[in-house]
Amino acid sequence: MAECFVRFFSLLLAVVMLSACASSQFETEVSQNTNFEITPYLTSTDDQIDPSKVPVLTPTPPPLPTPTPFIYIVVTGDNFITVAARFNITYNELLIANPDVGNPSFLSVGTELIIPTGEGDGGPPSLEAPTQVPVIESLPRCYPTASGGLWCFLLVQNDRLVPLENLSALVSLYDSRGMEQTSRIALTPLNVLWPGESMPLVAYFPPQAPPWDKVQAQLLTSLEVPTNEERYLTAVVENSQIQISGKGLQGRVSGIVRLQDEQKSASYVWLAAVAYGADGAVVGVRRWERGGIESGGRIEFDFLVFSLGPTIESIDILVEAGP
Structure with a gap:
């Protein structure tokens, strides 16, 4: 038993000594191989870069959001003056921002108006305020x-x-x-x-x-009205008849409306009967509205106007037509 133990111990010692020798040899080889020289590799690129030749990249700024104009929808009774007063702006500011509106005094319900709210409000900046004229x-x-x-x-x-x-x-x-x-x-x-x-x-x-x-x-x-404006058509009243009755407190007007240019047609026709008293002061007025007139056509009218004060002495008939 003792002899076997001595043999096993001797064998184990031999293995350990062989392992130590192999490790020493490997470390020597590694140490010898780590002493190497770096050989530079030549390329076509210059070692020194001229900063003046480096292109400067300018980043593209992101687009700014487009301001959304404030839109007001016209309701019954609105006109340019009342709308301007409601939003604390001037009549001219509202007029400049809405150059395509036909008649600022009489707006159709549902019309969209641009309300100026500062720069970028959607109003045409190239337009100037119209000049007021005396009457x-x-x-x-x-x-x-x-x-x-x-x-x-x-x-x-x-x-x-x-x-x-x-x-x-x-x-x-x-x-x-x-x-x-x-x-x-x-x-x-x-x-x-x-x-x-x-x-x-x-x-x-x-x-x-x-x-x-x-x-x-x-x-x-x-x-x-600008000279190149085409919002109004020239219309004439023909065969007009005026009858004042009811003790001078009412008048009846009738006749025919015809477009002067028979090649054009009108989408609307308005008449205004203005009643005057003996001193030339206005005592009553009434507006009459009808549909359009086809090119070469005509339209008849017949309506009453009443006095709000003195008796009626005369009545004028005014006409407006638009394409």
Whole structure:
């Protein structure tokens, strides 16, 4: 047993000695192989780079978001003046931002208006504010109604050689002490006032209108129709008949409307019957509306106009047609 143990121990010692010799030889070989020289490899690229020859890359800035204009939808009773006042902007600012609107005084319900809100609001920046032009004004006249309201008329005359549009005025009521009680915007029954014609601006004060002693009016807007404007067609009234009855408190007007250019057609026709008293003051007005006229056609009209004050002495018929 002791002899076997001695043999096993001797064998184990021999194995350990052989392993040590192999490890020493491997380390010697590794040590010898780690001493190597790096050979540089030549390329066509220069070692020194000239910074002036390095292209500068300019990053493309991301596009800025386009401002979304504020759109207002017209409701019943709206016009440019009331909308401008609602959003605390001027009439001209609203007009410049909406150059394609046909008649700022009479807007169709559902019309979309661009409301200027600063830079990038969608209004054409190249347009300039239109120039206001003077007109001949008469003193305003007011007539109370049975319900406690008040109708006021401001007669204006176009003494220029071009038609006018977008006429408006501010009518104010004052008490006996000269204190302003209330005011309303006065507008014309038609969009356009042709050269040489007169037309009233009309303001209505609903019940109960405050007590007043004096009325004053201030013209707000009056613009020339551009010479290249095609929003209005020249129409003429033919075979007109005017009958004043009812003790002079009503008048009946009838006749025919025809387009002067028979090659064109109109999408709408408006008439305004303006009633005058003995002193030449407006006592009543009524607008009549009908559909269009085909090219070469005509349209008949027949309607009444009433006086809000003195008896009617004469009646004028004004006409407007548009493509």
